[in-house]
Amino acid sequence: MSDSSKKEGDSLLPADEKPELRIVLLGKVRVGKSFSGNTILGKDLFHSKPGLSPVTEKCQKEMGNINNQNVVVVDTPGLLSIDKTEEEIVRKIKKSIKLAKPGPHVFLIVLSVRDKYTKKVEDMVKSICDTFGKNTMDYTMVLFTRGEELKGTIEDFICRNENLHELINKCDYGYHLLHNCPEQVPELLKKINDKVQAEEGSYYTAEMLQEAETALQQVQNAAEGERQSKLACIRTAVLSGMGVGCLLGYLAGEGQITSTIGAALGAVGGGLLCAAVAGIVISAKKKCKCSNTCSCLV
Ligand SMILES: Nc1nc2c(ncn2[C@@H]2O[C@H](COP(=O)(O)OP(=O)(O)O)[C@@H](O)[C@H]2O)c(=O)[nH]1
Numbered sequence: 001m002s003d004s005s006k007k008e009g010d011s012l013l014p015a016d017e018k019p020e021l022r023i024v025l026l027g028k029v030r031v032g033k034s035f036s037g038n039t040i041l042g043k044d045l046f047h048s049k050p051g052l053s054p055v056t057e058k059c060q061k062e063m064g065n066i067n068n069q070n071v072v073v074v075d076t077p078g079l080l081s082i083d084k085t086e087e088e089i090v091r092k093i094k095k096s097i098k099l100a101k102p103g104p105h106v107f108l109i110v111l112s113v114r115d116k117y118t119k120k121v122e123d124m125v126k127s128i129c130d131t132f133g134k135n136t137m138d139y140t141m142v143l144f145t146r147g148e149e150l151k152g153t154i155e156d157f158i159c160r161n162e163n164l165h166e167l168i169n170k171c172d173y174g175y176h177l178l179h180n181c182p183e184q185v186p187e188l189l190k191k192i193n194d195k196v197q198a199e200e201g202s203y204y205t206a207e208m209l210q211e212a213e214t215a216l217q218q219v220q221n222a223a224e225g226e227r228q229s230k231l232a233c234i235r236t237a238v239l240s241g242m243g244v245g246c247l248l249g250y251l252a253g254e255g256q257i258t259s260t261i262g263a264a265l266g267a268v269g270g271g272l273l274c275a276a277v278a279g280i281v282i283s284a285k286k287k288c289k290c291s292n293t294c295s296c297l298v
């Protein structure tokens with residue numbers, strides 16, 4: 001973790017009071033984020049109701065005092081919503097960092113034990129990591145909901161899916177299984193508090209978010225640059241093909257058809273041929289680049 005965020009001290013607090021804890025809830029829509037927020041704070045503060053449509057439209061901050069500790073919980077709108085774009089939701093979710101000022105100690109990525117850890121959910125986690133940047137996993141715990149419905153242990157559930165297992169291994173705060181009862185909360189808070197203490201009060205900061213935004217922008221700019229250079233390459237190949245085809249068609253057309261028709265046919269043929277060749281060269285180049293970088297081939 002970066003040293004810049006290790007700036008909290010508890011020396012000014014009364015002996016029996018713990019430093020404030022700040023939590024941000026993230027995850028798919030209808031997975032139980034708001035429900036978990038209410039369970040943690042022991043009150044119905046976040047709107048959570050049965051059904052399929054998303055109910056949390058924007059980030060919401062609530063707080064409570066639990067065992068002499070101020071706990072701040074920021075609920076966020078759910079990802080993978082069918083009626084909103086991912087960009088729109090991500091833009092809203094980023095606001096959670098400001099609400100959890102000076103920054104959250106932990107992101108709880110909420111997953112339900114009802115759901116399989118599919119490629120779609122895996123991509124959602126990746127999108128969370130892209131949004132919050134390279135430090136995300138240093139401040140992340142996976143929170144499983146609907147613990148009461150789980151048959152077998154949570155460890156078995158995790159081990160059944162290699163990708164989920166891999167995710168848990170990457171999360172510095174590990175995982176926790178939440179049943180729909182308040183007795184689960186002290187253990188969850190203890191896990192988080194112990195880790196925060198071990199990290200000397202470190203938390204995710206707005207600077208880290210800024211850094212992540214810059215990094216993402218650079219990746220997008222590089223991809224756009226590559227796209228533009230491919231287009232320019234195809235354009236040049238087609239134009240030169242048309243030129244050569246036109247000349248050859250003009251010369252060949254004199255015998256049977258008029259030179260003008262010959263030139264036109266030659267231009268079309270030359271253009272098509274060069275576009276095809278350019279396409280083959282670009283895709284061959286792409287494969288070549290991939291074989292240099294893909295870990296699957298190492
Ligand atoms: N029994 C039970 N119900 C849950 C649990 N988590 C979520 N729910 C229910 O699932 C529905 C959606 O939860 P909600 O918190 O609104 O989802 P969100 O979109 O992630 O905020 C609500 O009806 C909750 O009561 C859980 O752990 N146990």
Ligand SMILES: [Mg+2]
Pocket residue numbers: 033034035047048055056075076078
């Ligand atoms: Mg919600």
